[in-house]
Amino acid sequence: MKIFKEKLGRILASIALVVVLLGGVVGYTAWYHLFREVPITYASPEEHFKYGSIGTEPSQGVPYWIWLVLPRIFADKLPHPGGYTALGITWEEGKETPVGFTKKTIGFPRVGITCAVCHTATYRTSPLEKPHIFPAGPSSKFDLQGYIRFLGATAKDPRFNADSILDEIKYNHEFSWIENLLYRFLIIPQTKKALLKQDADFAWMNSRPNWGPGRIDPFNPVKFNTLQLPQDDTIGNSDMMPIWNQKLHQNFALHWDGLETSLKETVQTGAIGDGATKDSLPVADLQRVEDYITELSPPKYPFTVDEKLAAKGSQIFASNCASCHAFGGERTGTVIPVDEVGTDRHRLDMWTQQAAETYNHFGDGYPWDFSQLRKTDGYVSVSLDGLWIRAPYLHNGSVPSLQDLLAKPENRPKTFYRGYDVYDSQKVGFVSEGEEAKRVGFKYDTSVAANSNQGHTYGTDLASDDKQALIEYLKTL
Ligand code: HEC
Numbered sequence: 001m002k003i004f005k006e007k008l009g010r011i012l013a014s015i016a017l018v019v020v021l022l023g024g025v026v027g028y029t030a031w032y033h034l035f036r037e038v039p040i041t042y043a044s045p046e047e048h049f050k051y052g053s054i055g056t057e058p059s060q061g062v063p064y065w066i067w068l069v070l071p072r073i074f075a076d077k078l079p080h081p082g083g084y085t086a087l088g089i090t091w092e093e094g095k096e097t098p099v100g101f102t103k104k105t106i107g108f109p110r111v112g113i114t115c116a117v118c119h120t121a122t123y124r125t126s127p128l129e130k131p132h133i134f135p136a137g138p139s140s141k142f143d144l145q146g147y148i149r150f151l152g153a154t155a156k157d158p159r160f161n162a163d164s165i166l167d168e169i170k171y172n173h174e175f176s177w178i179e180n181l182l183y184r185f186l187i188i189p190q191t192k193k194a195l196l197k198q199d200a201d202f203a204w205m206n207s208r209p210n211w212g213p214g215r216i217d218p219f220n221p222v223k224f225n226t227l228q229l230p231q232d233d234t235i236g237n238s239d240m241m242p243i244w245n246q247k248l249h250q251n252f253a254l255h256w257d258g259l260e261t262s263l264k265e266t267v268q269t270g271a272i273g274d275g276a277t278k279d280s281l282p283v284a285d286l287q288r289v290e291d292y293i294t295e296l297s298p299p300k301y302p303f304t305v306d307e308k309l310a311a312k313g314s315q316i317f318a319s320n321c322a323s324c325h326a327f328g329g330e331r332t333g334t335v336i337p338v339d340e341v342g343t344d345r346h347r348l349d350m351w352t353q354q355a356a357e358t359y360n361h362f363g364d365g366y367p368w369d370f371s372q373l374r375k376t377d378g379y380v381s382v383s384l385d386g387l388w389i390r391a392p393y394l395h396n397g398s399v400p401s402l403q404d405l406l407a408k409p410e411n412r413p414k415t416f417y418r419g420y421d422v423y424d425s426q427k428v429g430f431v432s433e434g435e436e437a438k439r440v441g442f443k444y445d446t447s448v449a450a451n452s453n454q455g456h457t458y459g460t461d462l463a464s465d466d467k468q469a470l471i472e473y474l475k476t477l
């Protein structure tokens with residue numbers, strides 16, 4: 001009996017060992033293929049800005065191989081041929097992802113977005129030229145709304161299934177049998193579910209005017225999705241901002257309406273707004289971004305400037321604009337009441353006292369914390385550094401060029417095309433009319449809610465020679 005018992009004990013122990021080992025192998029395999037986090041680091045601060053993670057992959061990352069083949073399977077759901085570039089995304093030659101998109105492995109490679117997707121400006125001198133790329137400038141062509149809608153539309157389509165996606169991935173990559181199983185039964189179905197949820201989370205967009213390229217509603221997603229505040233009917237559509245040269249912006253109010261006063265918090269809320277979570281917010285990586293935009297100077301105007309005319313323009317600027325826009329100007333970087341500046345007030349009204357208070361408590365208990373969010377009553381008299389590549393102008397991007405901004409509001413274009421980045425050095429802005437601009441661009445109609453081009457009448461009474469001189473000077477900022 002005793003011998004039998006010992007034998008049984010040994011057998012049981014061996015079985016237990018095998019089970020533990022097997023469990024370990026299964027556990028390790030699952031961890032390796034689903035959760036293992038591989039940090040990405042770029043030595044260059046610019047590459048870090050363009051391609052480094054801001055913590056959006058755990059919650060918002062789309063599996064890389066699926067993301068890569070979606071435009072091929074669903075080309076019919078994009079506005080033009082050209083894959084993701086049809087959504088105004090810039091893809092540098094030889095890179096695995098476009099500017100502003102990361103490829104980060106958390107179990108499997110995932111694609112997240114970074115600051116650079118919105119904060120990278122481009123221009124071309126002709127339609128055939130490759131874009132000149134300026135990190136930290138405002139994108140005039142990235143269509144985030146189009147991107148969100150594209151992903152949602154693919155998930156709703158019956159072609160979003162394991163067979164067709166795996167068939168298409170084969171052209172790029174060969175999965176191991178285990179990856180094949182994971183993609184077929186877990187990753188593809190879960191991605192479909194997540195994209196459908198994202199589509200539902202953004203359904204509120206559909207009852208409001210379209211953003212169009214180079215614009216987003218920056219804080220309604222935060223209000224409704226992140227802070228879970230009740231939906232309202234506000235429209236926050238606003239133009240991308242440049243974020244370079246922050247060393248000269250110290251103590252300036254931040255965001256179009258000055259809802260922040262701390263650069264650190266603006267950077268961190270930027271990452272939260274893009275999909276980083278409380279637990280994934282990468283404080284040190286974001287510090288690198290902050291250091292980069294603090295030191296980075298804006299790009300110089302790339303075409304000829306008439307220096308003599310610009311010198312005359314600098315006098316006109318000094319007497320008409322400098323108090324609100326020059327570094328050291330007495331009101332530069334402060335909030336100018338909306339009734340004084342007279343521009344569209346929708347963006348201002350979108351942000352509420354309640355939203356500011358709720359966001360200030362968002363990070364309670366975390367090593368980072370927000371406390372500087374607030375409600376204001378106007379728009380910031382922003383500094384004009386790198387102005388030449390910031391068109392269309394004003395917080396809602398309602399005025400296509402500097403020439404148009406200096407025209408009386410009733411003479412500014414009532415409709416024009418946005419999202420075409422060929423440069424117009426005559427008017428100082430992007431080409432916003434004509435066949436090509438129409439084919440590629442989005443028709444901006446100033447009669448639509450939140451799109452008004454009224455207000456900011458400074459300089460509109462100047463003689464036309466003086467306007468020319470002023471514009472020449474503005475090119476040099
Ligand atoms: C989806 C597009 C998008 C992404 C991604 C994005 N931003 Fe922004 N950012 C904007 C827009 C639009 C504004 C202006 C919003 C407003 O106030 O209406 C802005 C404003 C800012 C400002 C204020 C600039 C000023 O002079 O007042 C800073 C600073 C900034 N962003 C930094 C960042 C950083 C850093 C990241 C990445 C962590 C980031 N943003 C990610 C679109 C984006």
Ligand code: HEC
Pocket residue numbers: 256317320321322323324325331336341343344379380381382384387390392393394395396405456458459460
């Ligand atoms: C009383 C303060 C004030 C004066 C004076 C003033 N501005 Fe402005 N400016 C503002 C405010 C506030 C905004 C933001 C308004 C908005 O976007 O709704 C602005 C926005 C702008 C913008 C848009 C920047 C961008 O990135 O889109 C330009 C360009 C500009 N101003 C040029 C000028 C010029 C040129 C003059 C002089 C002829 C001038 N401003 C005079 C307050 C002022």
